[in-house]
Amino acid sequence: MRLTNHPILGPAAPGREVVFFLDGVAATGLEGEPLAAALKAAGVAVHRYTKKHRRPRGLFCAVGRCTDCVMVVNGRPNVRVCVTPLEEGMRVATQYGAGEGVK
Amino acid sequence: MTRYDLIVIGAGPAGLSAAAEAAGAGLRVAVFDENAKPGGQLFKQIHKFFGAKEHKAKIRGVKIGAELLAEAEKRGAEVFLNSPVAGLYKEREILVRRGEGVGHYKGDAIIVATGAQENMPAFAGWTLPGVMGAGAAQTLMHLHRVKPGKRVLMLGSGNVGLVVGFQLRQAGCELAAVLDAAPRIGGYGVHAAKLARTGVPFYLSHSIVRAWGTDKVTGVVAGEVDGGWNFIPGREKQFEVDTVCIAAGLAPATQLLKMAGCAMRAAGADWLPVCSAVGETSLPGVYAAGDVSGIEEASSAMIEGRLAGGAAARKLGFIGPDEYEERRQVLLAALASLREGMFAPQKRGQISAQTDEGIDLSQTLLRKGYLEEGEVGKYPGVKPAAGIHPVIECTQNIPCNPCRDACPQGCIKVTGGIAALPEYDDRAGCAGCGLCVAVCPGQAIFLLNEDAGDGLAEVTAPYEFLPLPQKGELGAALARSGEKLCPAEVVRVKLAPAFDRTALVTFRVPRDFAMRARFWQKEAAA
Known part of the structure; x- marks a missing residue:
């Protein structure tokens, strides 16, 4: 899913690959890219399930406006992953509801 | 403070x-x-x-x-x-x-x-992962270098929908179709045309009934709408896509x-x-x-x-x-x-039937995204000429004139305001440099040599995809509609720094196809 080359933008600048954890499972992404981009590149679509109807939600606006993409990041719920840079060792979890009971 | x-x-x-x-x-x-x-x-x-x-x-x-x-x-x-x-x-x-x-x-x-x-129209299933704003797709591709999906449906035919649609193709995504509930394409005809000739279908007077999928989008039901924006029963179509982009203004x-x-x-x-x-x-x-x-x-x-x-x-x-x-x-x-021309903010909501020059606008362009072969000759940029010459398929009054400044021979005139249709002046004599083809932001200019020998014609078209074709490569010539016309051999690929990454691909087609072939498509690997 990554665009290593592009007819207009040219080759992508090499990034530093880092390991993070999605629901406890190791995954890789590029340091500093938005967490949402790393998840997209890894083929992850569902970021959370809504509180009442348990409906899946994912990336929607990608610019920090809609708050649909929120997840639990390093134990903190409701983090907009589209504007959160990926750090090595980050713990990311699918969010259920408003992230109640997250520790 | x-x-x-x-x-x-x-x-x-x-x-x-x-x-x-x-x-x-x-x-x-x-x-x-x-x-x-x-x-x-x-x-x-x-x-x-x-x-x-x-x-x-x-x-x-x-x-x-x-x-x-x-x-x-x-x-x-x-x-x-x-x-x-x-x-x-x-x-x-x-x-x-x-x-x-x-x-x-x-x-x-x-x-x-x-x-x-971005405006977001709600439809059943619009909250499913895989449904996103067209801006989100653009952000993913161009800032973060990640493809938004494999096969995408675009809702909205304004300039955002058309431009992002083309950019999805440039990033190597498939574009299943462009839909718009309006009866006419909202953005520039040239933006629609450069998508249509790569084979992307347009469905005007169509909107999304629902997107389906369990944990992410796997398909869309679209339906035709009547003049009152209501779905017409029995006129549904299905699209298998993993991504839906919304460009609703x-x-x-x-x-x-x-x-x-x-x-x-x-x-x-x-x-x-x-x-x-x-x-x-x-x-x-x-x-x-x-x-x-x-x-x-x-x-x-x-x-x-x-x-x-x-x-x-x-x-x-x-x-x-x-x-x-x-x-x-x-x-x-x-x-x-x-703010000149037919897309000016003060003209929003008005429908022009003719250009400022008094030429009828192409209804096929507005409904399907491309010009009919029979109507191209009505516009001042399209004139038959011997030898190599530009064919300027610019048919709406858009404030834009780089083609005029690009031509070293002064072959292209834009007179009577920046939004006037460009005119090909055959007295000046085209040298075939192709700079007009490369600079046209609408990718609406082609070079034509109707007599390249052996009953063949050479068509030069702008090309912004990877991989670039090689000289001698055999592919297919596509019509403005994206319809496959005939096999076509690439005879030249030119990419000067002044072209700023718009390559000029020259391919040979039988002379009868000279005024029809407008895109060279790589043959899918066997």
Whole structure:
């Protein structure tokens, strides 16, 4: 899913690959890219399930406006992953509801 | 509380232009932006801009963004990123969230350049992962270099839908179709045409009934709508896609202006600030520039930013009346020329039947995204000629003229205003350099040599995809509609620095196909 080359933008600048954890499972992404981009590149679509109807939600606006993409990041719920840079060792979890009971 | 001469909210095209203009006049300027990177949407705009030289036409948005940022910073404007402005008060004070805290700043003048947000029509299944704004797809591809999906359906045929649709193809995604509930394509015909000839179908008077899928989109049911926007039973179509992009227009992000108490006026479905010609709102010293004061192109936003930046400099006594007035007139004239033609903001909602030249508009272009072969010859850029010559398939009055300036022989005339249709003047004699083909932001110019020998013709078309074809490579020639016409051999691939990454691909087709073949398609690997 990554665009290593592009007819207009040219080759992508090499990034530093880092390991993070999605629901406890190791995954890789590029340091500093938005967490949402790393998840997209890894083929992850569902970021959370809504509180009442348990409906899946994912990336929607990608610019920090809609708050649909929120997840639990390093134990903190409701983090907009589209504007959160990926750090090595980050713990990311699918969010259920408003992230109640997250520790 | 820190004080600045000028505070600019938003580091997009309007905000950076305002900051550069004012800082150049000596004002101490701070720019606040909520994003991690400056430039607003400019760094996502990889297409060549329309307009004239003074509007930075034929330059790609990414490059314009880099130049603008460098100018603003060189002139001393301070750009604060990751700094969402949460409040604007009529005393010209702002509240900014910075990290976990808030900051409080005062400006002697304030320019609000907060841009716009995407409109989102709700349909069943619109919240499924895989349904996203067209802007999100653009952000993923161009800022983060990740494909939004494999096979995409685009809802909306305005310029955003058409441009992002083409960019999805450039990124190697499949585009299943472009839908629009309106009966006519909303964006520039040339943007639609460059998609249609790659084989993307258009469904006008169609919208999404529902997107389905369990944990993400796997398909869409679309339906035809009648004149009252109601679905017509029995006219549904299914698309198997993993991604749906929504490009249903933009709404000005006017929240801060409303909060400060600026007078607003209704404009269609939006509320816009009441502004003077230079963008001053009903609150003295508070200006609005760019999309927040009315949705237009980035080219217009940059001029509006400079007008507001200059006005703030004048108001605070940094520039004298004569210097100000001279600059103001130049900028107003540049802005007025961008508002010429049939897509001008003052003509929104009106339907033109003819061009300014009195030629009937192509209805096929408006319904299906391409010109019929039989109607191309009506337009002044298309004339039969011996030897190599340009065929300019520019059929709507759009404010744009780089083709005229590009031609070293002076073959192309745009007379009677920037939005006039370009005319091919066969007396000047085309040398076949292809610069017009490369610079046309609408990719609407082709070179034709109808007598390349052996009953063959050579067609030269712009090509912005990877991999580039090789000389001698056999592919297929496609018609304007995307219909496959015949096998076609590539005889030349030209990519000069002046072409700025638009390659010129010349391919050979039987002479009968010279006026039909408009795209060279790589044959799928066996």
